[in-house]
Every structure is written in structure tokens, then in C-alpha cells.
Amino acid sequence: MMTIETKLSEMVSAISGKQKLSLSSFVKFLLSAFFLIKILFVSRKRPSQALKPQNQSRFEEINWSDTIIYTALFGDYDNFVPPTKNSLKNIKCFIIFTDQDVKFHCGDKIQIVKVDINGINGKHANRCIKMNPHFFLGPHKFSLYIDANVWLHSPPSAFFNGIPENASAIFFAHPDRGDVLSEILYCLYRRRISFLEFQSLQNFIRANDVGSHLLFEANIILRRNSPAAQRQGSVWWQLYQEYPYRDQFLLFQSIVKSGLRFETRDTQNGNSRINRFAVKIGHKR
Numbered sequence: 001m002m003t004i005e006t007k008l009s010e011m012v013s014a015i016s017g018k019q020k021l022s023l024s025s026f027v028k029f030l031l032s033a034f035f036l037i038k039i040l041f042v043s044r045k046r047p048s049q050a051l052k053p054q055n056q057s058r059f060e061e062i063n064w065s066d067t068i069i070y071t072a073l074f075g076d077y078d079n080f081v082p083p084t085k086n087s088l089k090n091i092k093c094f095i096i097f098t099d100q101d102v103k104f105h106c107g108d109k110i111q112i113v114k115v116d117i118n119g120i121n122g123k124h125a126n127r128c129i130k131m132n133p134h135f136f137l138g139p140h141k142f143s144l145y146i147d148a149n150v151w152l153h154s155p156p157s158a159f160f161n162g163i164p165e166n167a168s169a170i171f172f173a174h175p176d177r178g179d180v181l182s183e184i185l186y187c188l189y190r191r192r193i194s195f196l197e198f199q200s201l202q203n204f205i206r207a208n209d210v211g212s213h214l215l216f217e218a219n220i221i222l223r224r225n226s227p228a229a230q231r232q233g234s235v236w237w238q239l240y241q242e243y244p245y246r247d248q249f250l251l252f253q254s255i256v257k258s259g260l261r262f263e264t265r266d267t268q269n270g271n272s273r274i275n276r277f278a279v280k281i282g283h284k285r
Contacts, residue, residue: 004097004115007135012124014241059162062222064090066141069156072129073098073148074115075122083110083152090155092140096148097129127247131237133223134230147219159265160222168229169262171216171251180213180249181205187246197245204243204250213252216264232258 002010069091073080080102088094088109095111096102099122102112117125126148129136133143142163144156163170177183184201187193193201204210223229236254240247255262 004113004136005118008115008117008120008125008128011128011132011135011237012120015121015124015244057164057166060165061162062157062160063141064155064157065092067091067144068093068095068133068137068140068142069144069146069152070095070097070129070133070137071146071148071150072096072126073100073102074117074125075099077122078148080148081151084154087152087154087156090157094152095137097136099125124244127240127244128237130221131233131240131247134225134233137225140225143223143225145221145223150219156222163222163224164261164263167261167263168224168226169232169260170222170265171218171262172220172265174215174217174248177215180210180215180252182211183215183246184210184249193245201243201245201249204239204253208253210249210253214264215248216251218248218251228258228260232260234258 069083069088071080073096080096082104083094085107088107091109093109093111095113097113097115099115099117115125130145133140133145137143144160146152160170174183177186184193184198184205188195188198223233232254235258236247236250239250239254243250254260
């Protein structure tokens with residue numbers, strides 16, 4: 001049987017290391033300004049091609065006893081806060097994939113899976129497991145991914161009380177920005193992506209009209225373990241292998257290409273950073 005380490009190494013191997021571009025700050029500013037003006041000029045708003053479930057679709061109650069909550073904690077990036085015992089009382093289990101010696105009292109619902117990533121980039125290892133639960137979790141009906149810096153303090157059933165029968169995922173709308181192009185420009189402005197990474201994204205931006213792509217906050221994702229969700233995860237990972245920067249940029253395109261039906265949770269009654277069952281904690285850096 002293939003181990004988790006072997007599977008990760010095999011899947012991440014296609015991501016090539018990105019060389020750092022050495023340019024003066026002034027040249028970077030001029031090039032960035034040129035590309036921003038060019039993109040904003042050619043960007044056009046188009047109707048969304050994503051398949052949302054029809055409003056009249058019946059809701060299915062989530063079977064929490066067959067739901068796995070999981071996270072992936074690699075490197076020295078996130079402050080992991082253990083979930084409360086109450087938050088796990090109805091679920092199948094909570095799995096923590098990590099390369100660290102995580103030390104806290106583990107109840108019978110928590111499984112710590114120690115992974116020797118053996119030189120693999122920790123961010124890539126996280127994204128691989130995040131996007132492909134069907135490869136790493138084992139049998140389950142639903143999965144709930146949470147970032148390692150999201151503290152689970154109450155049962156998720158307090159927020160996710162059901163899912164449309166014809167939907168395979170629930171995503172949170174981004175609380176601050178509505179489309180992927182705005183997020184790319186914001187990340188460039190805040191230096192969360194480099195100019196080289198932005199330059200590498202040019203083909204993706206031009207080919208996919210990202211100004212019309214909905215932006216999701218991808219730190220909490222509920223998925224049905226269905227062929228449609230598995231296909232979307234695989235497409236998302238394929239896109240990430242080509243553009244290994246921020247998975248939010250690529251999520252909507254993976255939904256469109258895979259034909260995934262989904263539901264969106266808005267930010268009026270709690271978003272993915274603070275809500276009735278979880279709170280986002282700051283990164284270490």
C-alpha cells in the first residue's frame with residue numbers, strides 16, 4: 001500500500017521551484033503598473049458559469065457521524081489551537097496531518113497522522129491534502145477541511161445544518177473582496193505574491209477572465225465525498241501545480257472546469273473567520 005509520504009512526494013513532484021527575480025524596486029513598480037493597467041483594461045465582466053444548485057432543491061441533513069474534519073499543519077507557519085471536546089462530539093473523527101510533534105490531550109475522536117515530508121515544501125504538502133481528501137482520508141460521506149489556524153470551539157452542525165441534495169460542496173464567500181482579479185491585485189499590492197509570481201499568472205488571468213470569477217475564503221470547506229467533488233479537487237490540484245501560489249485564485253476555475261454544483265454561505269451571519277463554530281487565529285508570521 002502506498003504511504004502518505006509516497007503519495008505526497010509523487011503528487012508534489014510536478015511543482016517546479018520558482019526562481020527569484022532580481023529587479024530594482026523602481027523597475028518592479030513600472031512593470032507592475034503596466035500589467036495592472038493592461039489587465040484592468042482587458043478584463044470584462046461575464047455571467048458566472050459555475051453550477052449553483054437550484055433554489056427549490058431539497059436539503060439533505062449532514063450525517064456528522066460519517067463526517068471527517070481534517071487539517072494539515074506543516075512547517076512553522078500556523079498557530080494550531082486544539083478543538084474543544086464539545087466541537088467533536090457528533091463527528092466521525094478529526095485528523096491532523098503534520099510533520100510536527102503536536103502535544104495536547106487527544107480524545108478518542110482526534111487522530112494525529114505524523115508525516116515525514118522529507119524536504120517537500122510545507123505549503124505544497126498542505127494544499128495537496130487540502131484539495132484531495134479522497135486520496136488521504138479513507139471512507140467517509142462528508143469532509144470538513146479547516147485551516148490549521150482555525151479554532152473549532154463548537155459543533156459545526158451549529159452552522160452547517162444541511163446541504164442541497166444536488167450540491168457537493170459549500171464554500172464561504174470572501175468577506176472583503178468579491179472577485180478573483182481584485183484578490184490578485186490586492187495580494188500584489190500587499191506583497192503576498194511576488195512580481196515574478198504575478199507575471200507567471202498572466203496567462204491564467206487572460207485566458208479565464210478572472211474579473212468575473214467569484215472569490216471564496218477557502219479556509220473552511222464542506223464537501224460531499226462524491227465523484228463531482230473528487231473531480232473538482234483533482235482539477236484544483238492540477239491548476240495549483242501550474243500556478244503554486246494562492247489556491248483562492250484557482251478555486252472558482254476548478255469549479256467551472258469540473259462542473260461542480262455548490263452552495264455559497266454569505267458573510268451576513270458569520271463568515272469563515274468568525275462564526276458560531278470556529279474562529280480564525282492569526283498566523284505566526
